[in-house]
Amino acid sequence: MCFVLLLLGIIFIGYFCGIIFFTGHAGSFSFVWLFLGIGAFIMCILLKKKIWHDRIPFWFRRFFIVLVCLGGILFLVVEGCIVSGFSKKGPSGLDYLVVLGAQIKAGGPSRALQYRLDEAAGYLVENPDTKVIVSGGQGADEPVSEAQGMHDYLVEKGIAPERILMEDQSRNTFQNLVFSAELLDKEADSVGVVSNNFHVFRAEKIARKAGYQNVCGIAAKGEPFLQYNNMMREFFGVLKDFLAGNM
Known part of the structure; x- marks a missing residue:
């Protein structure tokens, strides 16, 4: 021992x-x-x-x-x-994607956020009628809001600006989804929530608790070396949101 x-x-x-x-x-x-x-x-x-x-x-x-x-x-x-959320991709033809924010650095989105945006961009290319909401406020150490940084990244990837809606006031996952719901019809629209694989389970549960009636998770990859750290942190995140009644 x-x-x-x-x-x-x-x-x-x-x-x-x-x-x-x-x-x-x-x-x-x-x-x-x-x-x-x-x-x-x-x-x-x-x-x-x-x-x-x-x-x-x-x-x-x-x-x-x-x-x-x-x-x-x-x-x-x-x-x-x-x-259980690692392999979720969502069906074709969703009305909206909601991309959850993560850190924006001086040079652009962090690697974890790039994975989310690349997954969203691939879906948007394959589904030209789907719109996307990029969700995230500006932290004290971020040069712009996460929503703005995500908007710019997707435009560079060839996504038309008129397909991108910005929610730039949220500070956490619960607020991401509650505030983004104001930009769509959460009871009628089909929505895919895009995040890194370790975060999808909690994000989808929070979305359902927030009133999304037709929602699914869409998993982007996570950073391989940091996956154990992210999954450990997510364990406490799930407990926190469960005890707070957010999921």
């Missing part, structure tokens, strides 16, 4: 360092991997020195093990739901 914990600690901290190398910085959520790694090392030391069995009360050890098992089961169930 100690060897397994030691190995997990090395993997978790190594992944945290890899995120820094890949992105050039450590986002606030990525520190969860550092904390998990440190926790695994601490648990290894407690077992190695027999502190866990000799000095930790029995009731606490039992409670901790039960808590970890229940947390593991919950994690697997939620992650299974998240993975």
Whole structure:
């Protein structure tokens, strides 16, 4: 067991360092991997020195093990739901696409957002009657609103500007979908919600909760190296929105 914990600690901290190398910085959520790694090392030391069995009360050890098992089961169930959205593409001939925003950088959309926009652009080329709503406000570190950056990117990809509607006030997924609903008829129009694969399950559930009657998810790919980090973060996102009544 100690060897397994030691190995997990090395993997978790190594992944945290890899995120820094890949992105050039450590986002606030990525520190969860550092904390998990440190926790695994601490648990290894407690077992190695027999502190866990000799000095930790029995009731606490039992409670901790039960808590970890229940947390593991919950994690697997939620992650299974998240993975269920990976292959969704939506039918042809939708009335609208809603592309959910992500970070805009000085040079244009982030890679994750480019994947969403490329997926949307491909669909729009194949379905010339479909319109698209690009949804996202402007963060403190963004040069323009996410909606504006997405609009410009799609125009460069050859999508006619008159097919693109902008929603530039939202700050999160729930607001993306609620505010975008004001630009269409959510009870009558068929809508495809475009996001990265790990985000599609939650986005579709939120859309249904927001009153979209004919909605489906459309999954764009995610960044391969960051997929584990994104899926871990999405686990907490699903719990947050479920507890908040957004899905």
